[in-house]
Amino acid sequence: MRVRVALPSGRADRVEPKARLTVDRIVDAAMELMKREGYDNVSMRSLARELDTGPASLYAHVANKDELDQYVIDRISGMLEIPDPDPDRWQEQLKELMRGMLQLFREHPGSARAAMGMIPTMEGGLRAAEGMMAIAIAGGVTPQAAAWFCDLSAAYVGAIAYEESIWTARENSTAAGEQPDHAAIDEQLRTFVEGMGDRFPVLVRFATELTAGGGDDRFEFGLDVLISGLAAVSKRYS
Amino acid sequence: MRVRVALPSGRADRVEPKARLTVDRIVDAAMELMKREGYDNVSMRSLARELDTGPASLYAHVANKDELDQYVIDRISGMLEIPDPDPDRWQEQLKELMRGMLQLFREHPGSARAAMGMIPTMEGGLRAAEGMMAIAIAGGVTPQAAAWFCDLSAAYVGAIAYEESIWTARENSTAAGEQPDHAAIDEQLRTFVEGMGDRFPVLVRFATELTAGGGDDRFEFGLDVLISGLAAVSKRYS
DNA sequence: CCTCGCGAACGAACAGTGTTCGTGTCAAGT
DNA sequence: ACTTGACACGAACACTGTTCGTTCGCGAGG
Known part of the structure; x- marks a missing residue:
């Protein structure tokens, strides 16, 4: 009987890969933080912490904070x-x-x-x-x-x-x-x-x-x- | 004939002393900067530069930026x-x-x-x-x-x-x-x-x-x- | 399979914000 | 002379949005 030894792949010791960032996930996180702390306290850094990433990553999905604001306000308006x-x-x-x-x-x-x-x-x-x-x-x-x-x-x-x-x-x-x-x-x-x-x-x-x-x-x-x-x-x- | 030699006083080599800070001077500077750059760009630091002092000095006269805002808005309202x-x-x-x-x-x-x-x-x-x-x-x-x-x-x-x-x-x-x-x-x-x-x-x-x-x-x-x-x-x- | 290109991810750094803390100076009062 | 209080202000804190440069992962093409 041959025993198959499972060698760890290059990723075997990594935790589960992080979910890929999307605008929706960013807006979800912003909504969550806003409910807890108010939107004034939602910064790119606090968002990044909430999403377990770095603030610079957010800029691959939103041009700047203003654009993020637009997505957030649109989300809220859509609930009317x-x-x-x-x-x-x-x-x-x-x-x-x-x-x-x-x-x-x-x-x-x-x-x-x-x-x-x-x-x-x-x-x-x-x-x-x-x-x-x-x-x-x-x-x-x-x-x-x-x-x-x-x-x-x-x-x-x-x-x-x-x-x-x-x-x-x-x-x-x-x-x-x-x-x-x-x-x-x-x-x-x-x-x-x-x-x-x-x-x-x-x-x-x-x-x-x-x-x-x-x-x-x-x-x-x-x-x-x-x-x-x-x-x-x-x-x-x- | 005796020649009187004028010894420099302890301050002889200092430039003219700076005018003492007052709220009015601070508000004047804020009004000036606001006309040039907009109030959004008036910070405690830019004000301090305009007044040739350090930002911490302003706090001897206004409690915080909010209070400065009140003085500025009051100045403007007074012109109505x-x-x-x-x-x-x-x-x-x-x-x-x-x-x-x-x-x-x-x-x-x-x-x-x-x-x-x-x-x-x-x-x-x-x-x-x-x-x-x-x-x-x-x-x-x-x-x-x-x-x-x-x-x-x-x-x-x-x-x-x-x-x-x-x-x-x-x-x-x-x-x-x-x-x-x-x-x-x-x-x-x-x-x-x-x-x-x-x-x-x-x-x-x-x-x-x-x-x-x-x-x-x-x-x-x-x-x-x-x-x-x-x-x-x-x-x-x- | 390998290579290349592109987009995403993101650390380090930039330039800036309001404010506090600690120290020095000056003037007035005792 | 000494003490006290107010003013002045540098250094530092904790934070902001954003850019730059590098690495990684994925997909397409050879």
């Missing part, structure tokens, strides 16, 4: 639920879209900053824009007003989400993704304004209103203003 | 021209305030980002808020709506300015402070969308509207929407 247009409810539907987008930013802490100034060029973002245009136009908004409203609403939601993320980071007191404690912020402001004496009489007089309401109240006010305004001025743009 | 309230023109006056703020951001490239999420706590910013509240209330807006509109308008103008600065930095083709070439940006988008085939029929159909107009057209549309919306919904908030 987009209703079928209902002409009788177009205003509420636009509000729902904007609430949905804000919620996604909240669930992905720190991502709003990466979204600022970004024009959708990938499927997820285009889908969202397509949905908004379809709803507005089904509701009788002129195409020009609808088109520009896409910009406006994205700027507004992005700005609110970004501001929230700034507050969250500053306070360091709420878990990533939670709404900032607007009451505490405004209490600081109230105290400050009430110490102003005669310098700012209107601010002092209305300190209560200035500091009333939380982030959601203010966001909903903004939605009311934006949607009512769109309905009021649409016909001027055609 | 604030009209006396005229109840018959309150809507146009609010628009003027917002245009004025956008113009200041444009003249101070890169500053919008520092302004995001910032609550006014210094004279300049409080003055602007005081002016806006006074105009809105003189025009019959309820105090609650006026108060929340201060947030909304600051978020909107800040977001637009920030987006513009992002475009400017990306294009690298316009001088600091100039409006980004929106037409070129949108031409890219038009080309892209027209290659979409059947995926996004509404976007394809209205590609012309989506890409029409420059930054000012879009900003003015936003002002129309916001101000008309405020007028329409104000009474709901009281």
Whole structure:
């Protein structure tokens, strides 16, 4: 009987080969890290550590951090639920879209900053824009007003989400993704304004209103203003 | 006759002593550098070089970069021209305030980002808020709506300015402070969308509207929407 | 089978960031 | 004279995005 001696191959002592890098794997890792630590803390190095590689390897798949940002934001935008247009409810539907987008930013802490100034060029973002245009136009908004409203609403939601993320980071007191404690912020402001004496009489007089309401109240006010305004001025743009 | 020999004092061979650092001098230097290179390129190190000192010296006067940001934004806000309230023109006056703020951001490239999420706590910013509240209330807006509109308008103008600065930095083709070439940006988008085939029929159909107009057209549309919306919904908030 | 070319992987290094720590100097007060 | 507090600031820390140069693996072609 012959015994076959198995000689180790050149790789016999290596651990299982690492999975090959792909953009999807990089984005997956970014999403995971963002949920844990916020997108501000996602660097090429932290990503590389998460993927058990070196930061330079990432550049074989994404041109730079900006391009990675685009993939990440597109992934998030792709999660937006987009209703079928209902002409009788177009205003509420636009509000729902904007609430949905804000919620996604909240669930992905720190991502709003990466979204600022970004024009959708990938499927997820285009889908969202397509949905908004379809709803507005089904509701009788002129195409020009609808088109520009896409910009406006994205700027507004992005700005609110970004501001929230700034507050969250500053306070360091709420878990990533939670709404900032607007009451505490405004209490600081109230105290400050009430110490102003005669310098700012209107601010002092209305300190209560200035500091009333939380982030959601203010966001909903903004939605009311934006949607009512769109309905009021649409016909001027055609 | 006695000749008096002037012995050099301990400092005779030193150049003129450096002017003592102050917050104002630091902010002056930041403003100067911002005009030349954009605020994104103003670092503690570049500031220290401009002031002929070391970066650590700055921390004797400002707690950190964030605090410096507050001083800088307050300086800029303080330049805003604030009209006396005229109840018959309150809507146009609010628009003027917002245009004025956008113009200041444009003249101070890169500053919008520092302004995001910032609550006014210094004279300049409080003055602007005081002016806006006074105009809105003189025009019959309820105090609650006026108060929340201060947030909304600051978020909107800040977001637009920030987006513009992002475009400017990306294009690298316009001088600091100039409006980004929106037409070129949108031409890219038009080309892209027209290659979409059947995926996004509404976007394809209205590609012309989506890409029409420059930054000012879009900003003015936003002002129309916001101000008309405020007028329409104000009474709901009281 | 062998060789070559290409793309992926990735360490080392670059140039930069905000900030802290430790030390020296100066001015004012005792 | 001595002490104390504030300012000034170099050295260093821990980190950032990115490039350059080298190696490796794979597939195609001879």
